[in-house]
Amino acid sequence: MLKITQFFCHWKRRKGLFDPDSGVDGGDLRYSLHGYGAADIFTIDEQTGSIYSHKRLDREERALWRFIVLATDEGGGGLTGFADVIINVWDINDNAPMFTCMPDDCNGNVFENSPADTLVMEMAAVDRDDPNVGLNAVLTYRITENVKNEFGTDMFNINPNTGTIHVAAGMLDRERTERYFLTVEARDGGGLTGTGTATVWITDVNDNVPKFTKKLWQAAIPENSAIDSEVLQVCATDADIGENADLMFSIIGGDPDEKFYIENDKEWQCGTIRLKKKLDFENARERQFNLTVTVEDLDFSSVAVCLIEVEDSNDHSPAFLSQFIQTNPLFEDVPVGTTVTTVRATDKDSDLNGKITYSIKADSDPMRQFVVDQFGHVVVANTLDREAVQKYTLIVQASDQGTPARTGSVTVLINLLDINDNGPRFEAPYMPVLLHAFDPDSEENGPPFTFSLPPDYQNSLDFSLTDNGNNTATITALRSFDRENLVTSCPFLFLSHVLLSQLYPTGCSPSFADFRESCIYVYSGCIYCFVVFPAFLLSCDISSVITLPELSEIV
CATH class of the missing domain: 2.60.40.60 (Cadherins)
Known part of the structure; x- marks a missing residue:
């Protein structure tokens, strides 16, 4: 077995390879190298058996090479022997520590208000050097860029051997800062270093009370507003996030008849007050509402007042x-x-x-x-x-x-x-034989009537007046008339005096009279005693008729 340092290109000769026939022709040996990398990375001197590397070796890519070496005597034409050759590449400190989470995944989370020594994250690095050889892969950690609290002390620390980051001082407040950036260094035993950025996210806890944006809300609504009409929108804030900031609005007072309800909008942290029942301004209790509204999160709540004025609508007729x-x-x-x-x-x-x-x-x-x-x-x-x-x-x-x-x-x-403000008058404007008269006053000022000639005609030898007792009177000619003896503008006509009636008061109301002219044709030799015409006169009081009517034609 051979050992060679990576990047070292010197050859090593294998000792102990011999031929018993040395000294004779059979001792002339020839060597050859066989196996992966025998041609392009390693070579062997065929006469000496020395093995060389043609390229720089990298232990981190391949730490062990295995070959077969053949040795043939008689100059390569005789007998052959073989041997296994194993080459171990010896490590040198050629790799710096590296954080595997870089560049985007070096994130840790810790709850706000966490006490000191709370684990935040592990900032682990690797070194490709051989951990079994020296200190090339032995790492130590430190924070080179920390964050300070308001007192100037570090907020985090790191275990130098494991790279775990902990809270140093329990003063984390997500509402103040929701994340921190730390620069961490890993150093191996050979002095090589690597750095990484740790992002510490502060996880929210429900430590804030929801607050209305106003303590007093005011709105006005017409009394004839439809059911579900929007009355007022109230809003609140909560410094927390997520479910800790899910707010619930409700009406807890001032609405005994449940005229209103509130609709929640979690996205906008608002509640919309809407009309639930019809309003009646004429009911004094429904002219103004002083609602107490509460907003709650998971643990806390606060209240506000909503003053709602109901406006009168013209919904009643006089x-x-x-x-x-x-x-x-x-x-x-x-x-x-x-x-x-x-x-x-x-x-x-x-x-x-x-x-x-x-x-x-x-x-x-x-x-x-x-x-x-x-x-x-x-x-x-x-x-x-x-x-x-x-x-x-x-x-x-x-x-x-x-x-x-x-x-x-x-x-x-x-x-x-009725008052007696009209005198009697004949009903028609023509020259009647039968005279009809009327009194437009009421019955108490009208009939019954009485008729008489005025005093100047009481002893007349020409005509007489008979009161028939049924509101009629008959005028009678007492003699025959000689046309030639009459001086008149009408040769064949006798023009009477004006017919007048003089009414005497009965003590209840004033009386009035009317008159009529009548024309009567006269023929000599006729019977002198005849009815000229019946007269009809209206009066509420006693009547006195002054008349010498025109005589009607006698056939």
């Missing part, structure tokens, strides 16, 4: 106490400006949504005989006339000022009482 009002009857001569009645509407809404204005629907009072003011007083606006309209059915509206506005209404019935 309402009257009654849908129908019948006023006391009203005399038709009531003065303009008289208050007929007062209506009042209420609106449960507030502010402009509950501010009411009154009006009268136009088509219920087209002549605008009435107005209503802001206090709900229904007032006579123009002179009334029962003979034109006997009753009014007003639609009084109450409208709020919301957007859009809402309206309520009430029906107001006004009956007019």
